Amino acid sequence: MDTNGIPSRLRAADADRERVASLIQAAGGEGRLTLEEVEDRLSAVYSTKYTDELATLTSDLPKPAPRRRPVVFGHRAVRIHLAVAVALSVLLIVRWVASGVPFFWPAMPMFWLAMSVLVHARVRGARRRFKPEDGFAVA
Structure with a gap:
């Protein structure tokens, strides 16, 4: 635990795993990863327990562009x-x-x-x- 009482390692939720799995599948669809790499990383995603382990699986992939909200009075x-x-x-x-x-x-x-x-x-x-x-x- 750190000084604020928050655990230094947080357990990953199913939603966290699914988000990372979709990023890996998208990278495989774009050709950034081979089929073997996708399979290896997906098996690692579903066997992880902590969120910091999930972050290491996508650290070498580009981050998705943030979605911009439409500007209502932009024109x-x-x-x-x-x-x-x-x-x-x-x-x-x-x-x-x-x-x-x-x-x-x-x-x-x-x-x-x-x-x-x-x-x-x-x-x-x-x-x-x-x-x-x-x-x-x-x-």
Whole structure:
């Protein structure tokens, strides 16, 4: 045990073994490992007890690229649309405060402004994922 009370060697869970096994199988599919190496490493994966032993089985393989989350408001046109919607919302709230009406009537226009920005972001995101070389699907 270390000073924090955490064991220095952690036992590997089945999920840990499966994750490492999928990395080894992917490396074999890419041609980075021979069939014999894949079989040897997979048998070693399923016989390991500790996570540090699992790490040594994939230390010579490249790390998978981290998945990037899509940026919702990444496109310049969507950011401009959002800025205009916020400016209009502020103007609507100022007008409501100045009018003295007890009912918050800017709620509905602000809702539709927010919906327009979200739909615009969704459409831009769909366009970004589509590549012209993908072609068109005709049913």
